[in-house]
Amino acid sequence: LYSLLMTAGLILDTTDILSFGIKGNLSINPNDLSSASYDFGGQKQVEPLAVFHPVSAEDIAKLVKVAYESTQGFTVSARGHGHSVNGQAQTSNGIVIQMSESTNKPRRVLNEKLRYVDVWGGELWIDVLKSTLRHGLAPKSWTDYLYLSVGGTLSNAGISGQAFNHGPQISNVYELDVITGKGELKTCSEERNSELFHAVLGGLGQFGIITRARIALEPSPQRVRWIRMVYSNFSAFTQDQEYLISLHGQPPDANKLDYLEGSVIVDQTGSLHNCRSSFPSPGNISSLFGFAEGGVLYSLEIAKNYQQSNANSVDQEIEALLKSLNYIPATTFTRDLSYVDFLDRVHKAELKLRSQGLWDVPHPWLNLFVPKSRVEEFDKGVFKGILGSNSNGPILIYPMNKNKWDKRTSAVTPDHEVFYLVALLRSALDNKDSSQTLEYLSKQNGQILKFCNDNGIKIKQYLPHYATQKEWIDHFGDKWSTFYRRKMEFDPKHILAPGQGIFYPNFLSRREHFN
Numbered sequence: 001l002y003s004l005l006m007t008a009g010l011i012l013d014t015t016d017i018l019s020f021g022i023k024g025n026l027s028i029n030p031n032d033l034s035s036a037s038y039d040f041g042g043q044k045q046v047e048p049l050a051v052f053h054p055v056s057a058e059d060i061a062k063l064v065k066v067a068y069e070s071t072q073g074f075t076v077s078a079r080g081h082g083h084s085v086n087g088q089a090q091t092s093n094g095i096v097i098q099m100s101e102s103t104n105k106p107r108r109v110l111n112e113k114l115r116y117v118d119v120w121g122g123e124l125w126i127d128v129l130k131s132t133l134r135h136g137l138a139p140k141s142w143t144d145y146l147y148l149s150v151g152g153t154l155s156n157a158g159i160s161g162q163a164f165n166h167g168p169q170i171s172n173v174y175e176l177d178v179i180t181g182k183g184e185l186k187t188c189s190e191e192r193n194s195e196l197f198h199a200v201l202g203g204l205g206q207f208g209i210i211t212r213a214r215i216a217l218e219p220s221p222q223r224v225r226w227i228r229m230v231y232s233n234f235s236a237f238t239q240d241q242e243y244l245i246s247l248h249g250q251p252p253d254a255n256k257l258d259y260l261e262g263s264v265i266v267d268q269t270g271s272l273h274n275c276r277s278s279f280p281s282p283g284n285i286s287s288l289f290g291f292a293e294g295g296v297l298y299s300l301e302i303a304k305n306y307q308q309s310n311a312n313s314v315d316q317e318i319e320a321l322l323k324s325l326n327y328i329p330a331t332t333f334t335r336d337l338s339y340v341d342f343l344d345r346v347h348k349a350e351l352k353l354r355s356q357g358l359w360d361v362p363h364p365w366l367n368l369f370v371p372k373s374r375v376e377e378f379d380k381g382v383f384k385g386i387l388g389s390n391s392n393g394p395i396l397i398y399p400m401n402k403n404k405w406d407k408r409t410s411a412v413t414p415d416h417e418v419f420y421l422v423a424l425l426r427s428a429l430d431n432k433d434s435s436q437t438l439e440y441l442s443k444q445n446g447q448i449l450k451f452c453n454d455n456g457i458k459i460k461q462y463l464p465h466y467a468t469q470k471e472w473i474d475h476f477g478d479k480w481s482t483f484y485r486r487k488m489e490f491d492p493k494h495i496l497a498p499g500q501g502i503f504y505p506n507f508l509s510r511r512e513h514f515n
């Protein structure tokens, strides 16, 4: 193996690796290389030179130091659970580090009194949840799907229906251990190495590899009351959502909502493959299309967490909340389930889709932040226009409060106090229906981006993917100068996370990188 790296000119001689006392296993096993070359998007397959199975953070630091000090140079890409969709965790000219394996990860340390847990950067959120629940605690902010790594979601933001209240996951981190592109292992927080701390949060893996995250916890609820209601009018749908998120933090506590997400139903068959698969009985939705304006219905999901002991007050609180909303009468559907079952809802959808061979398919996903002031136009032009009647997967739309996002982080949001996440989470099927193919859906995504650009709707991509550095500079806007300065400070050779396609390694010619 070392001779392979030597012939690839990646290391001067075996002493490079051995002399650094690296303990982890550097593998060129075809299965290792193959699993590191795919991701959930199924659109890019890029094979690394080798795959590293680290035994500790120090091990990773030594490997990055070899990359940083070697003459020829090679890139290093941390891979969490590989659930990116555009090759963000891949590299063709370097080593992929498998962060989320079950073996060899440092154990979690939970502090009940100070309400935080220290976890390995490759830990999956489902495992963080199950371990903290044993202490009656849980993280505050989530993603819809929990089989994602802590490092992967903190490198983006980590959002779901709790974000309007608690902010994204990157707003609920006290401290990180990070390995910079120079191979330095640093502890960072608001108070210590704060520039690195803010850079890494939402930093798309560009500034360092997260090996430990200190996550804020709160007392965990036992139960969740989860209610879905259907709207035919988009303005009523969005005004109710904005009203509900304006209530958080205001008395009485009875108004408190713990989760809010909307979704768009354009597909009248209500088939499992197309609708918001985490809520049951899509069938009763198709019967409502008679109410639909422009062939589109909207589903609003709210949830209140509660302890078994105050189950009876939840009914009144929800009734009071529903009274002020303008959904289609008698379309409420209520479920009551355990906290872990609610949070793990998308995994249930995964199992159903897997059983039908609909999970391991290409996912041309498009996630946008849309300013509140432009969301009506977006509805008319996209949901009632470009999309047509095929959604091919969940279409989420819910508002967030910008004041819950720390502007010092690398995360990019629109310059508006309230903005919506619009998530087009489609699956491409290679079947007779030409409107479900990868090519068709990718082209439609391009039409949606063109619609926003032509109409001056200043969206920002979440989980961003661009083809040129000029588009990246436009994406970051007035954050670009800070982003670039931080890259030069923490990863001057541009070794880290090349799969994002923002910087090309400056030990390769530009041609080699972009071909």
Ligand SMILES: Cc1cc2nc3c(=O)[nH]c(=O)nc-3n(C[C@H](O)[C@H](O)[C@H](O)COP(=O)(O)OP(=O)(O)OC[C@H]3O[C@@H](n4cnc5c(N)ncnc54)[C@H](O)[C@@H]3O)c2cc1C
Pocket (backbone or CB within 6 Å): 039, 040, 077, 078, 079, 080, 081, 082, 083, 084, 085, 088, 089, 090, 099, 121, 122, 142, 143, 144, 145, 148, 149, 150, 151, 152, 153, 155, 156, 157, 158, 159, 160, 204, 205, 208, 209, 210, 211, 463, 497, 499, 500
């Ligand atoms: C079914 C599904 C549902 C999803 N739902 C949501 C959702 O509700 N909300 C949401 O916010 N996102 C959601 N996502 C997107 C998800 O948060 C991102 O794709 C995330 O990056 C995936 O985590 P991962 O561990 O698979 O990352 P990977 O794909 O392995 O890596 C993602 C990026 O982060 C870098 N990286 C990985 N680990 C580290 C680390 N330890 N340190 C530094 N950089 C690292 C990689 O180099 C890469 O650039 C969903 C994705 C899927 C597939």
Ligand SMILES: Cc1ccn(-c2ncnc3[nH]cnc23)c1
Pocket (backbone or CB within 6 Å): 144, 145, 276, 277, 278, 346, 349, 350, 353, 394, 425
């Ligand atoms: C591929 C797939 C199947 C279901 N989903 C989802 N369903 C509901 N909410 C989601 N959020 C992210 N992915 C989601 C995603």
